[in-house]
Amino acid sequence: MRIALIQLNTGNIVADAVTAAESLIREAAAGGAVFISTPETTHLMEMNRKAVLEKACTQDEDLGLKRFRALAAELGVWLHIGSLITKVAEDRLANRAFLIGPDGEIKASYDKIHLFDVDLGGGEAYRESALYEGGKAAVVAKTPMGAFGLSICYDLRFAYLYRALAHAGADILLVPAAFTKPTGEAHWHTLLRARAIETGCFVLAAAQTGHHATGRDTFGHSLVIDPWGRVIADAGEDVGVTYAELDLAKCAEARQKIPSLTHDRDINVTTVDAK
Numbered sequence: 001m002r003i004a005l006i007q008l009n010t011g012n013i014v015a016d017a018v019t020a021a022e023s024l025i026r027e028a029a030a031g032g033a034v035f036i037s038t039p040e041t042t043h044l045m046e047m048n049r050k051a052v053l054e055k056a057c058t059q060d061e062d063l064g065l066k067r068f069r070a071l072a073a074e075l076g077v078w079l080h081i082g083s084l085i086t087k088v089a090e091d092r093l094a095n096r097a098f099l100i101g102p103d104g105e106i107k108a109s110y111d112k113i114h115l116f117d118v119d120l121g122g123g124e125a126y127r128e129s130a131l132y133e134g135g136k137a138a139v140v141a142k143t144p145m146g147a148f149g150l151s152i153c154y155d156l157r158f159a160y161l162y163r164a165l166a167h168a169g170a171d172i173l174l175v176p177a178a179f180t181k182p183t184g185e186a187h188w189h190t191l192l193r194a195r196a197i198e199t200g201c202f203v204l205a206a207a208q209t210g211h212h213a214t215g216r217d218t219f220g221h222s223l224v225i226d227p228w229g230r231v232i233a234d235a236g237e238d239v240g241v242t243y244a245e246l247d248l249a250k251c252a253e254a255r256q257k258i259p260s261l262t263h264d265r266d267i268n269v270t271t272v273d274a275k
């Protein structure tokens with residue numbers, strides 16, 4: 001199965017971002033990909049709540065989900081939009097990923113559970129929970145091409161989520177992201193490889209890259225990792241399309257060698273005062 005990851009440098013003008021994503025999705029389909037994945041917040045990188053509320057998309061907007069659904073149907077591909085900032089009610093937003101089938105129908109959606117509230121030092125701070133509501137449920141989408149476990153960006157740091165997705169039958173873990181530069185350099189490859197190794201799943205992580213219109217910098221390096229933890233594609237720092245071939249028999253192979261998913265234990269921690 002030939003897949004493609006789209007690496008983007010999304011700004012704060014929705015029309016431009018959607019056009020840029022669309023042209024790379026077309027290129028990926030022309031290149032033979034049957035499954036195409038885009039990064040977190042494909043259509044808008046913006047942290048100001050007022051601006052985000054104005055530019056967020058609703059289910060039936062021309063410049064968002066509707067356009068991507070039509071595109072998936074036209075190209076006859078599975079299209080995973082890593083996320084769209086989605087208006088779920090008048091004053092409420094979710095950071096939501098969509099899996100669209102080749103018939104243009106939404107097969108699954110997922111709201112980011114773990115929100116990025118951190119202070120990185122040097123003035124770099126994020127309060128994602130001030131913008132979005134966190135999701136409440138993990139999602140595995142069983143498709144004719146395999147079972148996809150959905151997640152978004154900062155979710156990557158919570159190993160239990162991926163273990164739960166693997167136990168629920170996932171073969172392929174999706175981790176669309178907009179990782180910061182400093183945390184990407186320090187942690188991105190290692191965390192993604194660990195998730196693949198721990199679960200015996202393929203990991204597909206489409207990323208935002210470069211300097212964005214609102215002043216942020218993201219790490220890039222969209223990655224495809226096989227179930228043994230090998231990086232089989234790394235997009236580097238440029239915007240564009242990255243291809244890989246997935247053979248899902250590799251999941252069973254890895255799990256046969258290391259059947260750790262069948263060896264889970266309930267852990268009781270005893271804290272001793274050892275002064």
Ligand SMILES: O=C(O)CNC(=O)[C@H](CS)NC(=O)CCC(=O)C(=O)O
Nearest residue numbers: 041045046116153154178179180183
């Ligand atoms: O809201 C947007 O515009 C796009 N969303 C993001 O950029 C999100 C929330 S700020 N980024 C992350 O979760 C980065 C996680 C990360 O970098 C880490 O875990 O180290």
